[in-house]
Amino acid sequence: MKLTQLDAKPTPTNPADKPVIIRTLGLIKSYGRGDATTYALRGVDAAIFRGEFIAVLGPSGSGKSTFFNMIGALDSPSQGRILIDEVDVAQLSAVELAFLRCRKIGYIFQSYNLIRYMTALENVTVPMAFAGVAPEEARRRGLDLLDLVGLKERWFHRPIEMSGGQQQRVAIARSMCNQPRILLCDEPTANLDLKTGAEVLNILVRINKERKVTIVCATHDHRLLNICDRIMWIRDGKVERVEERANVKVTIGRIGGEA
Amino acid sequence: MKPIVVKDQVRLGPARCLQLALSGMGYRMFRSMVTVSILALAVAFLVHVLCFGLLEQRITVRAWHDLGPLREAGAWVARLTQPDDDAAIFHALVQDRPQRQAEYARFAGADAATMAQGRQDARLLRDFEQYLGNLSDRDRVVLTAGLEALPLLRSMRDAQVYTQFTGRLQSLKLPSPLGSLQKLETLVHQALPRLDALAGRIKAGQARAIAQVHQDFPGQTPLALLAAPPANLEAQLAQAGYAVDPGALKRLAPLAQAELDKMALARMIQSREVRDLLARQLGTPVALVNQAGVLQWLDRASRAQWLVQMVQDKTGEHPLPPDRLLSIAQTFRRQQSLQAAVGDQTFEDGEDAGMPTGTLWLIALSFLVCVVGVANAMLMSVTERFAEIATMKCLGAMDGFVMMMFLFEAMLQGLFGGLAGIVLGLVLALLRAFAEYGLLTLSVMNGFGWLLLAAGGSLVAGVLLAALAAVWPAYVAARLAPMEAMRVE
Ligand SMILES: Nc1ncnc2c1ncn2[C@@H]1O[C@H](COP(=O)(O)OP(=O)(O)OP(=O)(O)O)[C@@H](O)[C@H]1O
Ligand SMILES: [Mg+2]
Numbered sequence: 001m002k003l004t005q006l007d008a009k010p011t012p013t014n015p016a017d018k019p020v021i022i023r024t025l026g027l028i029k030s031y032g033r034g035d036a037t038t039y040a041l042r043g044v045d046a047a048i049f050r051g052e053f054i055a056v057l058g059p060s061g062s063g064k065s066t067f068f069n070m071i072g073a074l075d076s077p078s079q080g081r082i083l084i085d086e087v088d089v090a091q092l093s094a095v096e097l098a099f100l101r102c103r104k105i106g107y108i109f110q111s112y113n114l115i116r117y118m119t120a121l122e123n124v125t126v127p128m129a130f131a132g133v134a135p136e137e138a139r140r141r142g143l144d145l146l147d148l149v150g151l152k153e154r155w156f157h158r159p160i161e162m163s164g165g166q167q168q169r170v171a172i173a174r175s176m177c178n179q180p181r182i183l184l185c186d187e188p189t190a191n192l193d194l195k196t197g198a199e200v201l202n203i204l205v206r207i208n209k210e211r212k213v214t215i216v217c218a219t220h221d222h223r224l225l226n227i228c229d230r231i232m233w234i235r236d237g238k239v240e241r242v243e244e245r246a247n248v249k250v251t252i253g254r255i256g257g258e259a
Numbered sequence: 260m261k262p263i264v265v266k267d268q269v270r271l272g273p274a275r276c277l278q279l280a281l282s283g284m285g286y287r288m289f290r291s292m293v294t295v296s297i298l299a300l301a302v303a304f305l306v307h308v309l310c311f312g313l314l315e316q317r318i319t320v321r322a323w324h325d326l327g328p329l330r331e332a333g334a335w336v337a338r339l340t341q342p343d344d345d346a347a348i349f350h351a352l353v354q355d356r357p358q359r360q361a362e363y364a365r366f367a368g369a370d371a372a373t374m375a376q377g378r379q380d381a382r383l384l385r386d387f388e389q390y391l392g393n394l395s396d397r398d399r400v401v402l403t404a405g406l407e408a409l410p411l412l413r414s415m416r417d418a419q420v421y422t423q424f425t426g427r428l429q430s431l432k433l434p435s436p437l438g439s440l441q442k443l444e445t446l447v448h449q450a451l452p453r454l455d456a457l458a459g460r461i462k463a464g465q466a467r468a469i470a471q472v473h474q475d476f477p478g479q480t481p482l483a484l485l486a487a488p489p490a491n492l493e494a495q496l497a498q499a500g501y502a503v504d505p506g507a508l509k510r511l512a513p514l515a516q517a518e519l520d521k522m523a524l525a526r527m528i529q530s531r532e533v534r535d536l537l538a539r540q541l542g543t544p545v546a547l548v549n550q551a552g553v554l555q556w557l558d559r560a561s562r563a564q565w566l567v568q569m570v571q572d573k574t575g576e577h578p579l580p581p582d583r584l585l586s587i588a589q590t591f592r593r594q595q596s597l598q599a600a601v602g603d604q605t606f607e608d609g610e611d612a613g614m615p616t617g618t619l620w621l622i623a624l625s626f627l628v629c630v631v632g633v634a635n636a637m638l639m640s641v642t643e644r645f646a647e648i649a650t651m652k653c654l655g656a657m658d659g660f661v662m663m664m665f666l667f668e669a670m671l672q673g674l675f676g677g678l679a680g681i682v683l684g685l686v687l688a689l690l691r692a693f694a695e696y697g698l699l700t701l702s703v704m705n706g707f708g709w710l711l712l713a714a715g716g717s718l719v720a721g722v723l724l725a726a727l728a729a730v731w732p733a734y735v736a737a738r739l740a741p742m743e744a745m746r747v748e
């Protein structure tokens with residue numbers, strides 16, 4: 001994991017011929033009702049392509065996390081549709097939803113969401129248990145994954161015994177354990193220092209390049225602009241614009257179109 | 260690249276769920292222990308109140324039973340002294356005691372039909388008394404003008420008083436006694452005069468019998484007669500018309516003797532000088548030196564010897580020997596503790612006494628406390644894990660798994676908490692019973708079955724409650740979308 005990897009070449013993309021893996025149509029999410037209604041998303045139409053690494057950027061409170069929860073089928077929209085490989089999420093039964101969350105989508109949360117009382121290895125093997133993998137097999141695969149994120153030696157540590165970066169890496173290992181096709185990350189580097197943040201990003205790039213996993217990454221971290229394929233700007237619950245990374249001018253202090 | 264195909268998630272078997280729940284509990288040992296101890300306390304409270312209630316009830320009945328001979332001795336003294344009063348006769352008539360009623364029939368010289376009529380009338384009277392007893396205090400006072408049932412009914416023979424009574428009945432909007440006013444009228448104008456006549460005849464017969472016994476054994480008080488019964492006493496009593504239990508006189512003799520001894524003791528401590536010295540010894544004011552106090556104090560041989568010596572020195576009389584004193588003091592203390600256990604309760608012979616209403620309320624209340632305690636402990640331990648439930652659901656757990664996990668956990672915690680609670684509650688109940696009733700407790704401890712039954716019931720209640728109180732919030736959390744569950748505080 002070298003820092004130089006941060007300058008990965010963007011994959012040339014052409015929206016017309018790339019297959020869409022996640023599509024949202026008129027996505028609206030509001031909280032509360034009556035006068036107290038606040039809109040977190042006000043009609044988002046977005047398409048995310050198979051195998052791409054897309055960064056979702058926007059100021060705080062613009063609705064990134066809400067968008068993340070919606071396309072991850074973790075919360076239900078107030079209006080609009082979410083299609084994952086052209087299948088409407090709203091039409092899935094509880095059992096199918098569990099299947100989808102367990103094996104097709106990996107989640108990396110802003111606050112890690114590890115299970116407090118489990119060791120690193122157990123945290124990684126939990127989703128495999130849900131997928132019906134035998135305990136020994138799950139243990140073997142879990143150790144391999146921890147090796148991938150460089151934590152093999154610390155498999156027996158509990159979350160409180162690990163630094164934020166280490167916890168985040170455990171979360172990445174956990175998100176990968178059932179070979180998901182999509183990896184959703186909500187500010188994976190927000191709580192990390194520069195170096196560990198870079199390590200985490202490196203891992204994500206590798207996962208994207210080597211395993212051809214589609215990655216959607218909500219973030220404030222501008223380093224992502226160097227490694228992603230596309231950037232989706234969100235503001236006030238709406239998609240402001242979507243850009244190819246190649247077209248974005250990265251300058252110090254002033255980035256992209258954001259003032 | 261392959262498209263995403265969505266299928267059904269595999270369901271985990273109970274064994275796998277149990278395994279996961281157990282490993283989870285192992286990690287949260289400390290938190291689990293806190294929950295378990297709260298459960299234990301809640302169950303202990305219930306078990307304690309329940310078992311103490313049961314113990315107390317049994318002890319009371321037992322004490323009542325043990326005091327039977329003493330009551331019998333007292334009854335005999337009373338029967339040989341003066342005729343019964345009306346209320347006692349009417350009460351005895353309703354009771355199912357053929358011997359007693361045969362005795363009444365002999366005293367009254369009444370035939371079977373008259374006695375049967377008398378019993379029926381007495382039942383009517385009893386029903387009226389019960390009717391009054393069931394009224395609220397305020398209604399009763401207004402209705403009866405403060406009179407007892409008997410004087411009230413007697414006064415109602417006067418037509419004016421009767422109309423007043425029915426008037427009050429109407430203005431209070433009470434149901435009429437005995438079901439109909441007609442029956443009340445029967446009671447006042449026919450049954451009660453009949454009863455009074457019968458009671459008069461019985462009392463006259465009793466007076467004759469008392470005189471007869473006096474004549475047969477001149478100069479002897481009833482107590483002295485009972486304490487040292489002459490050989491022909493039983494025969495003479497039977498001849499006078501009394502119903503005598505065979506062997507009763509022999510059984511009652513020591514009790515009567517003890518009463519005589521107590522009277523002797525009372526005479527011993529009559530003189531001023533003796534009382535002064537005793538007051539100093541007992542550490543009480545002279546005015547409070549009495550027979551009961553001295554009997555309580557007399558619990559060792561040295562004290563009895565001192566007392567006898569002192570009385571001899573001061574009065575020159577020959578008092579009771581010290582060992583007699585000690586033995587009556589012991590009997591007295593035992594009777595006191597039995598009497599304290601019984602309190603002012605009475606039980607019909609042969610009837611299995613129910614628990615007093617106060618105890619039942621206390622049990623109901625402690626059940627409520629147990630329910631609230633268990634539910635609260637489980638609710639807390641589940642709600643603080645909503646985020647964990649949400650995370651698990653994000654990782655592909657199904658509702659069934661979440662609920663099964665919490666069910667297993669709650670049942671295990673309920674089991675451990677319940678067992679600990681039972682032990683704690685039983686020990687507490689026994690300790691309290693010992694503190695309050697002393698060794699009397701031991702006398703009802705033959706056969707633990709009923710105690711264990713009560714404890715087992717509490718255990719089952721605890722486990723079920725814990726399961727219910729944990730599964731319900733787990734179900735609520737599992738039904739929510741993961742992110743909604745994560746947001747719940
Ligand atoms: N449970 C909720 N109830 C009411 N409003 C909410 C709720 N959750 C989010 N919001 C609102 O929705 C909007 C979008 O929130 P969201 O968390 O998606 O922002 P974000 O882009 O992730 O911000 P950040 O970069 O700070 O994480 C915010 O204005 C927020 O106030
Ligand atoms: Mg956010």
